[in-house]
Amino acid sequence: MDFSSEPVIRVKDACIFQGFNAILQNVNFSIAKDEFVFLIGRTGSGKSSLLKTLYADLDLKMGEAEIVGFNLQKIKKNEVPYLRRKLGIVFQDFQLFPDRSIAENIFFVMKATGWKDKMKMKSRMAEVLMQVNLGDSATKMPHQLSGGEQQRVVIARALINQPSILLADEPTGNLDPEVADGVFKLFQEINSQGTAILMATHNHDLLRKYPYRVLKCEKGQLLDSKTSDITINTSF
Template sequence: MDFNSDPIIKVKDAGIFQGLDAILHDVNFSIDKNEFVFLIGRTGSGKSSLLKTLYADLPLKMGEAEIVGFNLNKIKNKEVPFLRRKLGIVFQDFQLFPDRSVAENIFFVMKATGWKDKTKMKNRMAEVLMQVNLGDAATKMPHQLSGGEQQRVVIARALINEPAILLADEPTGNLDPDVADGVFKLFQDINQQGTAILMATHNHDLLRKYPYRVLKCEKGLLLDSKTADISINTSY
């Protein structure tokens, strides 16, 4: 791998840890701007730990890594919010505040990432809700939305700061197949508009239907379909 090139993510000879336990060894990969990449593997194989390391929720203890211009070897706690302004993070379990409206959920993230002008905040919120086809949902509470709509709110929230890449951890895992397909197509639209996507998934149908590049966590290693023949049919 050319570590002097300019992809959006660069990882070289990294170890991915949970506490003192090494989950993945000798991790080497890069992701280019505008690329769409699946991340697969059995439960406990390291997918979530890898994503958490990329958004600095877990420390990088071994090797080198850079994401959206931030060196994860040297990043300080006070710099983490600035890193996350340039990322979008989408979780499987939504993580919406149940006692706040859609608008309030989005405003919370905006305030946490440095937005202050209320007019600009309202305008940007309206833009991202339109982008995810929820233009009339600002005043609704999470419990008034379907699972698919809640996930679209999470995606809207992740798009607030026009991130260079979205890191998505099983974003369709809790959704019915038809709803999941619609959410996935939204990710495709976002990708086609210039945002890179790294999506962890167990959905074999997506993997078979869309021939994107695949990274697979397996037996402590990260395999890359660019350089290895990866099976997507193994149960995990």
């Protein structure tokens, strides 16, 4: 494995567990600071478990892994919030508070990650909402936004701390094709500005249309298109 490009993620000889079950074995890969990488595989193949391990929601029990400078095998519970300040995490199901405005949803994350100056918080919130083309939505409630707009809020929230990498778990899975394409292009814009992207997806049209590197969870292994021939089909 070539680590010469100062990767934001590097994993060596890792075993990914869900409870007591080993979902993926002998996992080896690295992601450079400006890469866009797809993560694919059938439901239950280990995609979400791998992502959860990377943001320390699941323990790394075997092997080595480092992400944005944190050793996941040695990380302590009180260090996990600091790790997540350097990551952006985008979920499929939005996870927005329905009874709080968009501004309040974003402020909640800012306070949880150490922001205290209200003027700086307002300024940064305005920046990220503009970045995702929702500059006039701060006072709206989540139910007043479309699914695509809510996902853009989630992306804005993930960008608050200027992360080195975004981990995205099926971010277009609940969106219709046209809206999904717009959200995907937003990820491309973010990537073009120097943020690495690791995106789990079942959308084979995206994979055929955009020839990014692919990691595939299959039969307990993680295949890498850099070193393996990976067929893109509808079987995942």
